[in-house]
Amino acid sequence: MKTVLITGANKGIGLETARQLARQGYHVFLGSRDLVRGQQAARQLHAEGLSEVEAIQLDVTNADSVQAARAEIGRKTPVLDALINNAAITGGMPQAALGAAVATFQEVFATNVFGVVQVTQAFIDLLRLAPQPRIVNVGSSGASLTLSSDPAWKYYHHKGAVYPASxxxxxxxxxxxxxxxxxxxxxxxxxxxxxxxxxxxxxxxTGTVQEAGTRIAKYVLVGDDGPTGKFISEENTPVTGEIPW
Structure with missing residues (x-):
């Protein structure tokens, strides 16, 4: 059975992605900063008949928590087939370039960037042992430099200095x-x-978590002929899926 770790998976898009991959036959490690909430989410999926889901305490901003999660998952499986770096925070709105506090930048980057680096580096050894390892970093079209600078883009006026920068x-x-x-x-x-x-x-x-979960799960399930090193946004380009950085 293939395995996947999803960070920030106790609710929202992370939980829905866990649901969809569990339906595809994956054993899901449901990463949650709050273990109790993670366990509640896992029980919710168990009640839906998805038994191959278990909660893992994982605060991506805390090195000890990341290493403890690595050790726990390493005791449960010799191989990790996929990692989805989903955990993220916005830092609150508005986020004016001349008004956002440096502390807000630091807090958001700690989760959205440094947390991803920390988790990826911690689990790369287990991922290397998988025959078809997959890493999905949950991004945002609002962080496309090309689209964000195009007045014709539908979200052009949706600006933020912190979250999109992260x-x-x-x-x-x-x-x-x-x-x-x-x-x-x-x-x-x-x-x-x-x-x-x-x-x-x-x-x-305007979109549903079901749509979002499908988009993320798709790039865990992608075959050997699938893309790598790409920025995918099917909301913006439903035919090819790829958008400019």
Whole structure:
């Protein structure tokens, strides 16, 4: 049975992605900063008949928590087939370039960028042992420099100095990670789930978590002929899926 770790998976898009991959036959390690909430989410999926789901305490900003999660998962499986770096925070709105506090930048980058680096580096050894390892970094089309600077883009006026900047940094990390793993079986992509109605945006999004979960799960399930080192946003380009960085 294939295994996947999803960070920030006790609710929203992470939980829905866990649901969809469990339905595809994966054993899901449901990462949650609050273990009790993670266990509640796992029980919810168990009640739906998805027994191959278990909660793991994982605070991506805490090195001890990440290492403890690595040790726990390592005791349960010799191989990790996929990692979905989903945990993220916005830092609150508005985020004016001349008004956002440096402390807000630091807090958001700690989760959205440094947390991803910390988790990826901690679990890369288990991922390397998988025959078809997959890494999906959950990105945002709002962090596309090309689209964000185009007045014709539908979200052009949806600006923020902090959250999009953190996702843009995540996108660059994705490019470099995919490059370093280019001669291996890894597929590494940044996937935009779309403007989804979740707690993250006060449920202002226009898309559903089901749509978002499908978009993310698709790039875990992708075959050997699938893309790597790409920025995927099916909300913006439903035909090819790829958008400019």
């Amino acid at each position: 996702k843009a940094a995540l996108h660059m990390y994705t490019i470099v990670l995919a490059y370093e793993l280019r001669d291996t079986p890894f597929k590494v992509n940044a996937v935009d789930p779309g403007f989804t109605a979740t707690d993250l945006n006060g449920h202002r999004g």
